[in-house]
Amino acid sequence: MVEINFNTLEQKWQKKWEVAKIFEVNENSKKPKYYTLEMFPYPSASGLHIGHSFNYVLGDILARFKIMQGFNVLHPMGYDALGLPAENAAIKVGSHPEDYTNKSIINFMKQQKALGLTYDWSRVINTADSSYYKWDQWIFLKMLEKGLAYQKESSVNWCPKCNSVLANEQVQEGKCWRHEDTSVEIKHLKQWFLKISNYADELYEGINKLDNWPEKTKAMQKNWIGKSHGTEIDFEINGKKWPVFTTRPDTIFGVTFVVVSAQHSKLFELVTKEQKKEVETFLKKLKSVSEKELETLEKEGVFTGSYAINPINGEKVPVYAGNFVVADYGSGMVMAVPAHDQRDFEFAKKYKIKIKHVIEGKMDDGRAYVGPGKLINSLEFNGLDNQKAKEEITNFLIKKKIGRKKVNFKLRDWGISRQRYWGTPIPIIHCSKCGAVPVPEKDLPVKLPKEVKFGKGNPLETNEKWLNVKCPGCGGKARREAETMDTFVNSSWYFLRYCDSKNDSIIFDKKKVAYWCPVDSYIGGAEHACMHLIYSRFYVKFLRDLGLLKFDEPCLRLFHQGMINDEKGEKMSKSKGNVIEPIETIKKYGIDTTRFFLISVASPDKGFNWSDEGIQGSLRFIRKVSESLEKTKLGKDSPELEFKLNLTIKNLTNYYDNFEYRKASIELRELFELIFEQKEISKKSLENSLKLLSPICPHITEELWSKLGNKDFLSMSSWPAFDEIKLKVKKQEVDLNEKYINLVKEIILRVESKGVKVTKTYLYVVPFEVTKINKLKVSKEIGKELEIFSVKDEKKYDPENKSKKAIPGMPGVYLE
């Protein structure tokens, strides 16, 4: 047998596509646009792994399908090159991050090109290039102008391994998202923040409009943004008003104490002289608690010495400092109702504080009653249903001007300061006279200096020449901001830049972005649900408000690809040595086989366990297809093939549109299996079959296409249409009489076996079947008297309304 040299064949076609520039696109097309995007990679020296390829192949199949469907398809690629891992990896191998990254990118590109992807390489982006991050800085300055970028002293999450600050989203179970063995420390630092909270409500409500996003991702984002409606109530403490947020104003008569967060910035305004020592001891103890213990921490607190006055009934209740109250949510202070809140209950038990019931309901096995009920012990509100009471009490408080309705969000502002080198420099100059002065727009970009020393602390602090500059305000001595931006800043808007990636005078041409965006289909890992995918929604809303965009959401459809594990089902990792490199697989089996295998073993969203044996099956199929021309003569189609081809066109059109590639691969196998059985097949049908396979296996189909005498590219040809009539004809070929006889016989048998005597049978069929049924024949065969009605027949005898069950090819049956 002649072994096909897939590698040569594949390279040949890749070269031809490249020379013809068929995947390079522009806005001057009469076709409708389609923007499909895969999340860009973080280039590392180890190169592309099979999970990357899976991601790209999923997107590529869609892109190829859409091209053939007649869309003007934008399918770009770039590199999320800035960030800590690259810096750390570079230090480890004794290289400079810039050199390390550039090398990695070249390697990545080479491997991506080998996959035969439809990228428009003329638009490639590298976020580590100052021509890109210049616009990060520009956006930052715009945010500063609008008051959305600001500096504040705050407690921040600090990872000792990264030697830097982390955003809230980057802290997972008290650990760094990059170092699962490293506990995050809390440090107090002056930091730059982006006011994402300004958009909290729009980010939350906008989720409802994201119809083509996975439910799970939407739920995660909602949970993360955490919108809750409640009431803010003023409690008076030592003559001053302290607001408290609650979602349960109906329980206000049950308040027996108030808890202020131990981290509250104004805590000591509440602490009396007598209690000062005790509170300080408590705070010290809290600091010594490690992050691990925090997860199972018992609710603890200490009396501050102060009392709060419950505004609704004037009751005096003690104020505690507690470890379980979140300082920067609401006002950092809560009213405690131990009878109807589990946390308050535990706290009250521990410190022997009074528990007062204000809602009817039993407290089971020593737990607070949190269910619904009627109010008690609540003066004029007694007897009210507690849901109703929420409104009435809030209205009462509003009238008295001691409370108001309030919406609170869990979403915090985004801390973007990083004390590391390999990130976008924050375009700020600190002057002793003028304070923090923005770098003038004309001086952008602030480039990263190459000369720095790595090792201790922030490398940017080691280049004095770069650091020392004149103040743009007064011209005096000043110093650059030595912090860089979080890497997620770079990825928050890169999909916009693709539309005009070479523009060096403005961030992008509004018209070009208006043409291509929003992204029609976005593919990437689910791990970005609460980081990248919230940040980019925020950026889009901000840029829209600047007047640069006319849409609200970055992408209309989102798809998360599954994980590819090793044969044992374990996650691939370098340390385990179980990483499958696509380059190796491609060399061995060819690209088309690899692509076919990747999508045929599992649903794209579920992933699968890699198997070297499994790929043999795909190889067998690809070989057979590539030999199909020799095996099958060109001629006429059999009716069977005609039908199957039509059906396959119809189904695959749907499958490709909905990431159901696995099903597509199955039907393609069936179709080609049938083709191999044929003595002859029409050229047109064979060509159409090749078209159907082309998105998954573009190389061999292109080869066969040209062997059939075509001079153009199959990749650019038009998607085949199917003939609905031919599908219907096939259905009608089935002999209804035979079918109905068997069916009714079976039912009668079943019913009679239960002891019921059947004398007469009624069939209800869809109208066009009425004439097709031979009443005499059927009646004779089943041995019963028979009546046949059309379901549309108004006068039909149908005591149990069985006619509603009838569908084409399936009657409703009533027995007497």
Place this chain on the structure above:
RNA sequence: GCGAGUGUGCCGGAGUGGUCAAACGGGGUAGACUCAAAAUCUACUGGCUUAUGCCUGCGAAGGUUCGAACCCUUUCACUCGCACCA
């Protein structure tokens, strides 16, 4: 605890009311080819000593229906995400 989702044959997985012992693939068994192996091809691959027949069967238990893997109720198991947000 809250949220999202999943449970089908040896395995991966189709199938959402009748044509289902259940697509397609992987694996396995037997046979053909071959000196032999690989590749390729053919048959079988829930049980019943073999039948266009019966039984069992789609996590478990009930229910609706002439009929359920598919609809309803309850339940169990697993996976993932969030977790003191008042």
